[in-house]
Amino acid sequence: MTMATVQQPIVVPEGYTLHTENSSSILLPPDNQAFLNPVQEFNRDLSVACIRTWSDLINEEKEKKWRQGQEKRAKKPQNGKGPKSKRTKTGDGAASAMTEGTAAEEVIDRATNAELDPSAGVSTTEAASTEAKIEKQKEYRPYKGVILEALSATGLRSIRYAKEIPLVKYVIANDLSPTAVQAMRKNVEINGLAGRDAPQQESTAGTPHNGVRKPIPPKVRVNEGDACALMYNHRAEKDRVDVVDLDPYGTAAPFIDAAVQCVNDGGLLCVTCTDLSVLATLNYPEKCFSNYGGVPVKAEYCHETALRLVLHTIATSAARYGRYIQPLLSLSIDFYVRIFVRVFSSASEVKKALSKTSTYYVCSGCQSFYGQPLGRMTENVHEATGNVNLHFKAHTGPPVDNKCPECSFPLHVAGPMWSGSIHDPAFIAKVLEHVEMSEDKYGTHARMKGMLTVAKEELDTPFYFTPSKIAGTFHCTCPTLDEVASALLHAGHRISRSHACAGSLKTTAPRADVHDVFRSWIKTHPVRMDKISETSPARHLLSKEARTDANFTHHPDSITASSKVKLVRYQANPTPHWGPGKRAGSGKRKREGEDE
Template sequence: MEQCLKKPKLDTSIKEGETEILVNNANVFYNPVQEFNRDLGVAALTAFIKDIQEQKTERNTKKEDGITVLEALSATGLRSIRYAKEVKGIKQIVANDICAKAVESIKKNIQHNGVENLVKPSHEDATLLMYQSRKNKFDVIDLDPYGCPTIFLDGAVQCVSDGGLLMITATDMAVLAGNSPETCFLKYGAISLRSKACHEMALRILLQSIASHAGRYGRYIIPLLSISVDFYIRVFVKVFSSHIKCKENATKIGMVYQCTGCESINTQPLCYKKSTGGYKLTSSPYVDQLCKICQHKQHEGGPIWLGPLHDEYFVNNLLCNLDNIKLGTFKRMVGVLNVIREELNVPLYYALDRLMSIVRCVTPPMLIFRSALLNAGYRVSYSHACKTSIKTDAPNEVIWDIVRAWEKNNSVKRDKLSNDSPAIKILNAPTTTNISFDIHPLANPISRLNKLTRFQQNPTVNWGPGTRARTRIDLENGVESSKKIKNQNKNSRKEKAHITNDTEEIKSL
């Protein structure tokens, strides 16, 4: 009797934007939740190319055929093909992956979409490819790894052209958000803190890491857009060469201090720039051992990026160009970018519900709290990373004065608070600021008035980073092996090895 053969899995197609890719569920990584990520890449690349063309027009320089793009970790090739079909002004895109199966999928999808003239498949180790491209640099490098991107940064900052664009994603949010500070230091060279502002801190840790890698080669970065959505962060930075500008990194990178009681945040740059030229070190310690607000100890984190997260001109260009691009996540992107445009250039933020939770008091409406800050003469905005965020240039003392003023009309049962709790220390302290809760005309931001989709929607069925690729690559031998096959009978092999070792020991005796 003939053995029945298993029916092979047929390729199915997935359409996103103007691209249709063929995928085999057995060995191809595709995450539909990342459509916003890819849409953002299309929009950012369009704005970047438009900016280059405008600069060349102003300088009356000769326009080249287009820019070169490297997608170092391409998987199905979807992102590269979308760039080829939806972004004008591209000369060549290299879609690279270390997995042979992925490269076969890339080739198939390139042919299926008819972009052979623009997209070139590559089967190479991403870091090696970038090191080999240091002479013939790419104008744009897109890195979207599973987890931490830092192992690729050294090559990326060297093989991107002067004034080129890096588009980098990180999905290891548990590490960046403070759950494992020692691992964060190992990977990013910074200590992460558990904070309500953890998503912005994650962005600033990643930017600090990129800036540090670039600085080793006399290069510096200018962040164009830094965004935290869903389960990942993504940054868009320009890279330039200047040893003098690199020194300014010391003024844009610094430490962050957070109280363990009231969670008040303070930041300190590593250096200050003198008005007469040169740099001077900051005085240390910047904060007292005990917090001035609640007399609790403080944690130190960082170093993090303290400079701007976004470039206002670039964000405005993005918004202006969106109407000319067909994007599946258009509505959400308009909302998020409008919130980003309204963001203050102030490091980190507080969450209103957390502030009131510390003193065990009912939470005021957001408009009232924002009005109190504006009435006191300070600026305030949302952060795109948190729906209840308070991003302000007001000192911590003023913020807690507002909390105390609100508590007077919404009394807390103090007999239920312990004497050493931060709530008692905060509520018993005197108020030094005149607080008014009258609604300020600027308290309601334009993005909210226009009812834009500002913050991430509820998770869908497919929400999450997906699973890591099942195929492992042996770089030394150039062999691909399935993790599942590699781990078969693992326990029994260990037992046999243990028995063999015991037998050899007995024989030796």
């Protein structure tokens, strides 16, 4: 039975404000005591779509595992006695039928024989019940997961998860603020998710034939307490949850250690960080290091390094407990980053994190970058058995001298940070397919399609550049995006756009080859050298000749799939003075987090 709700008119108390988003409506308390930023609707829409896609994915994985188990049991020879009846933990939401089938069949056989021998002691009723149980065990029950939102504020995000994601068992909505918790309870009630005692549940849903009403548990379970304490209480394997959502005001760093421990194997961790003044600038390198264990960059690709710094923190936090991450989607959006990763346990995979971590030397003049991996991994195949042995060693370095090979300016050190993949294109394709089929379910579907399409196409290489920035460094007129992309493609390199910056390109070409494209461009678009300072990086860049002549004629692959259609990728100003918003009021005690 599903919980039936009757939509009652919402009475707005004095001082409260009614906010409606998709199918959910909430009451906002006065004085901003439970923070909600309407601009973050895109964040919430994206989260619903990603968690829903992940829930379908893990359900498919568990169903496949369940069917393999069924096939294995069917092929297992029977010795007449049948194995001992027991349950095996499968995590698929249904009791394992590994051994119970044989024992139950014996009950049915004894019931049949009871007609001839009353001493068999098994009634036909019991046999019928057992037979029905066997039939039920032969059907896979869809896996429904538990979501924990550690910093819920108004509860809007948790309410949307409960109402819009079909494969959700229940959502734990937590906040430290008593005012926010009070608002949450009221909002859960008016959305019909508070369980059987909610005022609007006066229908006969869950009522059996004897007229006794069956209790209906709440779909959103509200908790008041410290977020880390709550997550640490769920770190035991039997208590873990399937999805953890961290959406704090500012950095998520204090909550990551607890989060990576309390999520199930294959579970989803969703992280938002809004402290881009720390992550994406060199204003507070000491603060970035204390929060994320790395140093940011001062360069146009600073928003991608912000993503990689957060991924580094999650990866190293998970590795301490024998766990590793698989990034599914990592987006830099407006004033924050939003990251979705799966968490698994594997001692061998944890070792690979060393080769997926790098420091970078970044030029202060032309913004060229040079990666220094912390470790390297080699594979040796055993000739006799064909087994693959992995060996991990420290990497050699440094990759360059103390000055940039391109412009001779000093290099700054950034990182360590995650240097592996930041997206899973196959997962993004499934999210995109869901969004395209459910446009009416998401108010920001146009931007979702744009961002996801670009992210799906992104090259698995670090950092991007914009032609306008490099043209500014050379003091030359700027070629078009198509001309630069075509020149790189004609030279045998690959290109893509980046979701993090308008007018940007990612490429497999080293920065020296990119500079050669501009040197070729300058041959037909001269630069006035008398206008360039002797100490400018342009002097050094222009003193070198291009090793090859670039071909700027249009290349058919210079226009990617995301460029062939008009897609909304970057936020238009939704309201005057929009941005991160003001921190929530204190209420009765200090606020811990927010729902942005």
